Amino acid sequence: MDRSVIQAVIMLVFGNNVAILSDSLIKLVGSHDAPFQFAFLRLISALVVLMPLMVLLKKPLKPTHTRWHWVRAHVWLVSSLCMVISLTTLPLATANAVFYAAPLITVVLAVLLFSERASLASFIASGLGLVGVLVIVNPTEMNGFALAALVVALSLAINNLLIKKLPAQHGVVETLYYTTLLALPLAALGAWIEGATWSWSMALLAFGSSVFVLIYAATCVFAYRAAQSSVVSSAEYTGLIGAVLVGMVFFAEQPELRFYLGAMLIVVPLVTLTFLQREGRGQ
Numbered sequence: 363m364d365r366s367v368i369q370a371v372i373m374l375v376f377g378n379n380v381a382i383l384s385d386s387l388i389k390l391v392g393s394h395d396a397p398f399q400f401a402f403l404r405l406i407s408a409l410v411v412l413m414p415l416m417v418l419l420k421k422p423l424k425p426t427h428t429r430w431h432w433v434r435a436h437v438w439l440v441s442s443l444c445m446v447i448s449l450t451t452l453p454l455a456t457a458n459a460v461f462y463a464a465p466l467i468t469v470v471l472a473v474l475l476f477s478e479r480a481s482l483a484s485f486i487a488s489g490l491g492l493v494g495v496l497v498i499v500n501p502t503e504m505n506g507f508a509l510a511a512l513v514v515a516l517s518l519a520i521n522n523l524l525i526k527k528l529p530a531q532h533g534v535v536e537t538l539y540y541t542t543l544l545a546l547p548l549a550a551l552g553a554w555i556e557g558a559t560w561s562w563s564m565a566l567l568a569f570g571s572s573v574f575v576l577i578y579a580a581t582c583v584f585a586y587r588a589a590q591s592s593v594v595s596s597a598e599y600t601g602l603i604g605a606v607l608v609g610m611v612f613f614a615e616q617p618e619l620r621f622y623l624g625a626m627l628i629v630v631p632l633v634t635l636t637f638l639q640r641e642g643r644g645q
Contacts, residue, residue: 370585371597377581378601382608384574385458387567388449389613396564397446398552401439403568405546408576410569412539419533425540430527435544437524441517443552448511453615458605459498459624460511465598466492467519476523478590487631491599494627497620525586534583538576599628 391400416423425431448457466488472478499508528537585594602625609615 364589366588367593370589370594373581373585373588374594374597375600377578377585378598379604380574380581381578382454382458382601382604384571384578385445385449385454385605386608386612387571387574388446389454390567391446391450391564394447394450396553396556396558396561397443398549398556399558399561400446400564400568401442402546402549402553403565404442404572404575405542405549407565407569407572408538408542409546411573411576412535412542415535416539419535421533421536421539423539425543427529427532428540428544430524431532431537431540432544434521434524434528435541436548437517437521438541439545439549441514441521444510444513444517448507448514451507452511453617454609454613455602455606455615455617455621456499456508457511458602459495459621460508461515461518462599462602462628463492463495463512463515464518464522467516468522471519471523472590476526480593483634484593487634490631491628494599494624496624497627498617498624500620522582522586525583534580537583538579541579602628 388400413423448460452460469480469484469488473480525537532540585597588594606615606617606621606625609617
């Protein structure tokens with residue numbers, strides 16, 4: 363397997379398991395009554411981290427070539443709002459199982475919109491992954507909160523693909539900074555209209571969540587620039603293992619048998635695909 367592909371897969375595996383920590387902090391919020399306030403606080407927290415890095419790297423704080431950064435920023439905001447709604451109402455593992463429809467959507471959109479070439483094995487792995495998600499969620503129990511999780515999945519897929527539209531000269535830190543800065547005005551307006559009471563505990567949770575999600579976002583930028591989306595996107599499914607472990611240990615969640623069956627449908631095809639690609643490159 364190409365070294366860049368291996369690095370991309372490793373980064374996605376790491377990033378998705380770090381993202382579980384962010385999801386756990388969101389779940390601790392305990393209510394979805396003020397999603398805009400939480401999103402706004404996460405953005406402010408991210409800027410606190412990113413602005414010193416921009417200064418240290420001697421990058422301009424004023425955004426340039428912002429068209430696709432602006433689009434990604436607002437797609438991110440939608441996903442952040444829906445993430446608060448879904449994670450505070452669904453079990454951690456269930457919500458993440460729905461989030462992991464994102465790699466399948468990524469492959470399909472990459473082929474349809476960006477003319478990327480996907481192997482039959484990639485389609486099969488992604489398809490089995492989606493079946494695994496459906497087994498875990500049980501479509502007969504779908505509700506508005508699960509639909510919010512699906513919106514998160516769609517948003518993640520769109521933003522992963524839009525990375526290729528960003529200016530090549532913008533590095534990871536710049537990309538994260540511009541996305542954060544450009545989403546701030548609408549998030550602030552939404553929080554003001556929302557009118558929720560200020561919460562210091564939410565601010566602390568938002569800061570921690572923001573740090574973890576920045577790490578996740580950075581790994582996505584690196585991975586999807588290093589390799590084709592259709593080749594590496596299935597690696598995102600591995601975070602599901604972290605979700606069930608964290609849910610069991612910290613939230614006393616006990617997944618049913620169907621969760622483990624679904625997880626096998628997600629992880630086994632990924633491992634198989636990795637070996638097939640390694641053998642194919644070696645020939």
